[in-house]
């Protein structure tokens with residue numbers, strides 16, 4: 562066993578059939594004695610969910626798409642694994658007693674189950690950044706109220722979490738989120754205007770799901786991460802900044818007021834931050850290659866270009882605007898990314914759509930989960946209306 566001090570840790574994974582789910586389960590597979598799988602969820606991929614549930618001896622498998630329950634039951638018949646489908650089943654998966662819940666559903670679809678996990682007051686490892694961006698203070702309040710430990714899996718936030726350990730945030734001068742710059746980092750506006758979905762999902766450094774890959778190409782991913790960081794690390798918006806770092810080796814940094822900068826470095830492999838959360842506060846071995854800085858040779862940094870990539874500016878403005886702005890931005894982005902991926906929207910119209918929907922100025926300041934879900938719904942309707950002429 563390669564975990565030093567962790568054993569018999571029970572684990573549920575929301576979004577087990579996705580990219581983060583696969584990386585998490587790869588680590589579990591290599592440390593079978595250390596973890597017990599309680600619940601796994603998917604949305605449409607019944608075959609993958611059933612195979613994972615059988616392989617890891619899950620107690621419960623839940624599929625998001627209700628219509629697929631008979632297929633899931635058939636695929637798991639004779640296994641003794643309990644099954645469920647639909648929104649209620651995802652929440653049941655999140656609520657089943659487990660030491661750690663990995664929240665790795667993509668998009669605001671993961672919000673209700675993530676909140677349900679948080680309300681259990683145990684430990685939640687958060688990959689599903691859209692849930693935190695949308696719910697914001699509603700989620701962070703629930704974390705405090707229920708005494709939940711929230712461990713960020715997003716590589717930048719995991720890096721910052723590690724760099725802040727043992728330090729009082731009052732001493733922080735800067736938190737710097739690094740960004741690869743995505744596949745179109747050096748493309749001009751005309752070339753980006755003609756970018757195809759296949760080009761957008763071909764990330765130079767990371768292998769990820771389709772939605773976050775497109776977010777990375779528009780740099781909306783960094784915008785969402787800016788908002789995520791603002792909630793997770795309350796140092797104030799003026800102390801958060803972004804630097805483009807094409808090598809994706811320095812995953813983020815914290816500069817203290819005495820002039821010390823702490824950074825977390827590692828390979829571009831999500832198994833590193835996931836392992837940090839799975840074993841926290843201990844450490845576990847991963848199969849990732851050791852970092853060979855002599856081989857890498859050069860690490861470079863530059864300021865983001867917010868003319869070609871306005872998404873980070875929109876995100877910063879949403880933080881400053883407060884209220885429902887971040888939830889609106891996230892919802893509009895989800896609709897626009899889906900339209901781009903299905904071939905109905907030019908790449909450069911994704912962020913334009915977000916800007917247009919934000920300009921509609923949805924009122925209000927969500928106070929509870931239902932408020933957030935209502936804003937999310939309304940913003941999606943606005944986004945569809947905004948996109949109508951492009952279709």
Ligand code: NDP
Pocket residue numbers: 575576577578579580581582602603604605606607625651665666667668670671688689690691714715716767768769770771772773831
């Ligand atoms: P994927 O698209 O690979 O996987 C998404 C998962 O969510 C799948 O299990 C999918 O099920 C499930 N899902 C999709 N839609 C729904 C829905 N409507 N209801 C319930 N479940 C649903 O995404 P990633 O793993 O790449 O990303 C997951 C989250 O982690 C995102 O929020 C992303 O921003 C974040 N993240 C990802 C990183 C990465 O490297 N991939 C890095 C940092 C953060 P099914 O497969 O059955 O359709």
Ligand code: MG
Pocket residue numbers: 715716717786
């Ligand atoms: Mg990230």
